[in-house]
Amino acid sequence: PYTHSTSIGSITWSDHAEISLNIDKPRTAKAWTWRLNPTLLHNPQIRQTIQQELTNYFETNTGSVPSTNTLWAAHKATIRGTIISAASAHRRQTLRELEQHLTSLRTIEAKHKRTPSQSLLDQIKLHQHAIKSYMAKDSQKALQWTKQLYYEKSNKADTLLARRLRHKTLQKHIDEITSPGGRTHKDPDRIASIFVDYFSKLYDHKPNHTFTHPT
Numbered sequence: 001p002y003t004h005s006t007s008i009g010s011i012t013w014s015d016h017a018e019i020s021l022n023i024d025k026p027r028t029a030k031a032w033t034w035r036l037n038p039t040l041l042h043n044p045q046i047r048q049t050i051q052q053e054l055t056n057y058f059e060t061n062t063g064s065v066p067s068t069n070t071l072w073a074a075h076k077a078t079i080r081g082t083i084i085s086a087a088s089a090h091r092r093q094t095l096r097e098l099e100q101h102l103t104s105l106r107t108i109e110a111k112h113k114r115t116p117s118q119s120l121l122d123q124i125k126l127h128q129h130a131i132k133s134y135m136a137k138d139s140q141k142a143l144q145w146t147k148q149l150y151y152e153k154s155n156k157a158d159t160l161l162a163r164r165l166r167h168k169t170l171q172k173h174i175d176e177i178t179s180p181g182g183r184t185h186k187d188p189d190r191i192a193s194i195f196v197d198y199f200s201k202l203y204d205h206k207p208n209h210t211f212t213h214p215t
Contacts, residue, residue: 003021003022003024004022004023005021005022006019006020006022007019007020007022008020010102010109011128012102012105012128012132012135034084036083037087038144039137039140039141039144040086040087040090046083046087049082050079050086053078053079053082054075054079057075058071058075061074061075098134101130101131102131104123104127105124105128105131108120108124108127112124174191176191177194177195179194180198
């Protein structure tokens with residue numbers, strides 16, 4: 001009931017076309033904490049915007065409040081809004097350019113299938129290279145966030161540790177077991193019962209020993 005649309009994409013960086021499934025899943029609001037994306041500072045235009053905003057802010061507001069602490073604290077909120085606005089504009093521009101490359105790639109691929117030619121193939125490779133560069137930037141940003149996450153939470157009992165332990169637990173899950181009689185059992189209750197029986201006999205050798213199977 002949540003499926004909105006499905007589509008088959010273009011062949012971009014591998015020999016296979018991507019398949020996408022759009023699902024309208026109900027979402028719950030989560031707490032959001034803003035963090036600076038350091039890769040934005042590599043963009044000369046964004047750096048110039050930030051520098052200009054800082055210059056204008058301090059020229060306009062210096063001396064307007066009695067405390068320099070207030071002036072400094074307010075500048076953080078101001079420049080954060082500037083960076084968020086610049087980041088949003090940069091993201092929209094990047095998505096527009098990526099969509100243009102994908103649209104052109106689909107059109108040229110269709111033409112190349114009907115009438116193959118070297119010029120069309122060169123255009124396909126050109127658009128594929130551009131799309132790969134966008135993907136590489138996203139991968140670089142994701143890798144940077146991952147490094148930061150491991151640096152911040154590597155020695156803490158936090159969600160990162162819980163996720164790794166959950167993965168380990170799934171790896172050690174026992175799907176089936178063979179009893180001493182040679183039969184294979186897949187029922188979880190029966191598997192637990194066999195373990196209880198085995199370790200009870202292994203660690204307790206009393207002649208009158210009895211134990212209760214799990215229910």
